[in-house]
Amino acid sequence: MSDLFTVNKSPFEKNSLEAAIKFSLAGSSILMIEDGVYGAMKGTAAEDMVKGAMSDRKVYALKSDLMARAIKDDRVIEGIEVIDYAGFVDLVEANDKVQAWV
Amino acid sequence: MSDIKKFMYLNRRAPYGTIYAWESLEVVLIGAAFDQEVSLIFADDGVFQLVKGSDTSESDMKNFMPTYRTLGDYGVRHMYVDRASLAARGLSEDDLIEVAWEDYETEEEVDNIVEIVDTDQAAKLMAESEVVFSF
Numbered sequence: 001m002s003d004l005f006t007v008n009k010s011p012f013e014k015n016s017l018e019a020a021i022k023f024s025l026a027g028s029s030i031l032m033i034e035d036g037v038y039g040a041m042k043g044t045a046a047e048d049m050v051k052g053a054m055s056d057r058k059v060y061a062l063k064s065d066l067m068a069r070a071i072k073d074d075r076v077i078e079g080i081e082v083i084d085y086a087g088f089v090d091l092v093e094a095n096d097k098v099q100a101w102v
Numbered sequence: 103m104s105d106i107k108k109f110m111y112l113n114r115r116a117p118y119g120t121i122y123a124w125e126s127l128e129v130v131l132i133g134a135a136f137d138q139e140v141s142l143i144f145a146d147d148g149v150f151q152l153v154k155g156s157d158t159s160e161s162d163m164k165n166f167m168p169t170y171r172t173l174g175d176y177g178v179r180h181m182y183v184d185r186a187s188l189a190a191r192g193l194s195e196d197d198l199i200e201v202a203w204e205d206y207e208t209e210e211e212v213d214n215i216v217e218i219v220d221t222d223q224a225a226k227l228m229a230e231s232e233v234v235f236s237f
Contacts, residue, residue, distance in 0.1 A: 010116050010147050012191065035119030038150065043192025068118050068163060070155035075192075084160075 002027050004095040008034040008102055011046040018049060020101035026056035029091060031083075037065045040076050047077060054079050062088060108139045110231035113148035118163060123151050126237035127169055134176035141231070142173070143224060145184040148237075149191060152183065152216065154199045167199070174203035174215055181216045184224050 005024050009016040017039045020030060030053065032039050039046050040061040053059060059080045066072075066082065076082060083091070092098055111130055115122035126142075133140065144152055151170070158165040173181065181201055188194060200214040219227070228234055 008119070010119065013116070013147050035116050035147075038116065038147070038191070041192055045190040047192070064160035065118075067157040067159070068161045068165075069116070069150065070153045070157070070167075070197075072155065 001025075002029065002095050004028075004091050004098045005030045006098060006100045007032050007036040007039065008100075010035040011039040011049070012044075016101045017046065020099075021049065021053040021057070024053075024057060024099075029058045029060065029095060031088065031091060032059070032061040032065075032080075033088075034062075034065055035069075037061045037069060037071060040066065040080050041071055042075050042077050050077060050080075060087070060091065106138055107232040108230065109133065109141070110228055110234045111140070111142045112228065112234055112236045113142060113144045113151055114146040115237065116147040116150040117156070117166070118158075118161075122237045123148070124166055126235075127166060129235065129237075130173065130178065131169075131176055134178075138177075140178050141180040141182065141227070142178060143182040143184070143219075143227060145187050145224060147187075147191075149183055149187045149193060149198075152181070152198045153193065154197065170199055171201055174201050174212075179203065179215065182219045182224060182227060183216060184221055185218050186221050188218065 005020045007017045007020050011017040060083050061080050063082050063084045113126050117123040156167040201216050203212040203215045
């Protein structure tokens with residue numbers, strides 16, 4: 001049993017990412033999309049929380065949303081997998097269901 | 103010319119995820135038609151609006167970042183950025199665009215009107231403004 005959690009809000013403005021981490025089981029996947037991709041940045045106030053979640057959850061970020069927000073690959077926290085739309089579809093297919101945390 | 107007021111546009115939202123950043127730009131550009139003293143201030147997620155290198159080629163969204171670079175030509179005299187907001191997001195001055203300004207009558211030039219300020223300074227700047235528009 002594993003779910004995909006999508007998060008589309010900035011972790012600095014809303015607690016959607018924090019809540020998704022808190023309410024997700026070990027083994028879950030968390031995908032950052034839209035303003036959610038700010039959570040993937042290195043050196044921010046949210047970095048420790050994200051790294052903590054990565055100990056037993058897989059974290060992904062959507063490439064096109066990173067690009068629009070000028071977050072280059074070298075500024076993404078190591079271990080976060082950057083995926084494209086096709087990868088998004090694969091994730092949806094690989095998990096039991098999708099939970100959108102907005 | 104005592105009609106000239108000090109306008110401050112306060113920007114606190116990230117670009118693209120919501121319409122706030124774009125709406126603010128629109129109002130600033132429209133407001134340029136009225137001869138006022140215009141400043142912008144960026145705080146919280148608003149600082150993301152000025153990060154250079156945006157690429158929307160895979161997003162089906164208009165890249166409106168270049169518009170910020172033209173603001174000096176629309177009468178914007180100052181663009182202030184809150185230092186603490188930058189730091190919390192792992193950003194520094196090097197990550198931000200530069201915006202030039204020139205007075206075409208006096209030929210006075212400023213290479214970059216983007217200025218990092220401390221929070222107490224930001225508070226003072228807003229307090230000294232006659233109108234604060236919030237986005």
